[in-house]
Amino acid sequence: MHARPLLTALLATLLILGPVCAQAQSSVPALVLGHMNPDTDSIISAIAVAHLNNKRGIACQPAAQGPPSPETAFVLKRFGLTAPEVVHDVAGRKLYLVDFSDLAQAPKGIGEAEILGIVDHHKLGDVTTPNPLEIWTWPVGCAGTVIKSMYDFYGVEIPKNIAGGLMCAILSDTVMFKSPTTTEQDKKAVEALTKIADVADYKAVGIAMFTAKSAVEGVSAKDLVSRDFKNFIMNGKKIGIGQIEVFDLAMLDKVKNNLYQEITRLKAEGRHSVFLLLTDITKGGSELLFVSDDPSVVEKAFGKKPDGKSVWLDGVMSRKKQVVPNLEKAFK
């Protein structure tokens, strides 16, 4: 076959035609939002990614699936940031997801929304898209660490207040670098963010933040559990896993029975099992409260026989790294 005339035609065409780069620009800003029962990372990451995207020319506004927890409220106030608008239905919207990729943690209408991007540091969930998108997911302690690198990558300056928020998000998610999810990248990010935020001592800010988080007196068991509660689908079964972090487990002694009643109520809503990690930051471990249709999964997952309704798990501080993978295997 003689290819020359075709080659010439192709070359000419290549020189005349440019790429067809038509991309519809919407005037409604995309929402940037984190998981249900938002934690500090979820809310600060939404604020930061919305800011970064706006600087990149992608119109965005931060949102959240609920109001800030006491810990997050402390962080927002400390650095003069505004709580994102609460949104419960995202049908018809363009979306960036931060800090999750599981449909079970998504708002209503996710199936009728267009997902433009995901920034996360968890396992890859069951969100799928019909279109190509932007994903930044790294196995680090906090989405805030990924976002710090995204700012650097895109050459956008991090405002002082957002730097302070991201610093706190990382300290919160890594339990001040004590969680096994901590990586060198998290530490380096906090070091850099501390300077940008002009914070003299990140440890002092972190301790004040965990003090706000540990304030459990006068809070109902329902509110305590819902502050950090996530749904998962494991082998077709709906599972709920909550976590409460305190300086000392003794702080929860008075409310433990109420917490057990609350997870029993949550199970009755249609879940196969509900687990609640009561994490002792100082000891570096968790008491796991649970109710389940199949209590044997606890021993299968953690290799320790529970004492009735609960079991002490030494060294277990991370739901993401030390609880979810073990339970997924146990449920297989």
Place this chain on the structure above:
Amino acid sequence: MHARPLLTALLATLLILGPVCAQAQSSVPALVLGHMNPDTDSIISAIAVAHLNNKRGIACQPAAQGPPSPETAFVLKRFGLTAPEVVHDVAGRKLYLVDFSDLAQAPKGIGEAEILGIVDHHKLGDVTTPNPLEIWTWPVGCAGTVIKSMYDFYGVEIPKNIAGGLMCAILSDTVMFKSPTTTEQDKKAVEALTKIADVADYKAVGIAMFTAKSAVEGVSAKDLVSRDFKNFIMNGKKIGIGQIEVFDLAMLDKVKNNLYQEITRLKAEGRHSVFLLLTDITKGGSELLFVSDDPSVVEKAFGKKPDGKSVWLDGVMSRKKQVVPNLEKAFK
């Protein structure tokens, strides 16, 4: 409540204990591999990500789900690269996926493998993981463009031969910047890679590559279709979509009947529909051959009534951007 003694205890503990950063190091290298019926992007990206990861201290080896196509063989030879080992079962292995995230495009044993990372430029598929992982997915024309940025991000020098391979992968995926998937990032990456690879004229290399790809004479219809054929699950139905790119559709006149027989055979293997894009690079459009249990999806997806077994789609050159999303909507 008096928090002071607890705070002091916490601080002391924080100072004494470091993070528990134990991560099992495996001596078996992780496989880096692309989708079934590998194209140039899939094979070059596997080679590049394996190289980059090894430089980062993550032991990796490139792999592929099949031998190189004539186009890819041209690129490997042109830049002195070796074809990756062909692997069909990945059970028990650690994996990095490149250029896909759909289980339908994954090898056997994917459910028993551990996915450590994904580098992609497509829609987000149905791969999920039990553990946090590293994902770099951008809405650009080629995974090679993402990988160029990853090298820059990690401060690793791109070897001359890998730069040449990545340059070709981008030129292939973007049909030398004529595909609507082309972005400014793809063009900038090719510009930089051309210099690193010490290539005088990327267009000349691109045309030689597409000439190798257009060589259809003497190739069976089965081989022609399987060179670039992907499976998708749309609304629960198994769909196959293939693509053949040539300089001039007339080059396929003699084999068109055989191609139709081949997609009929592929449909009979249990697919609801099989689509085959015959893309005319010079005209900048595609003839869509199809067999389907529900031929009305073609008009639903593309707004044009087919003429029997096929329809000409002006301007359609990208399966990813112009065909898959339209069919997903039509199948809903």
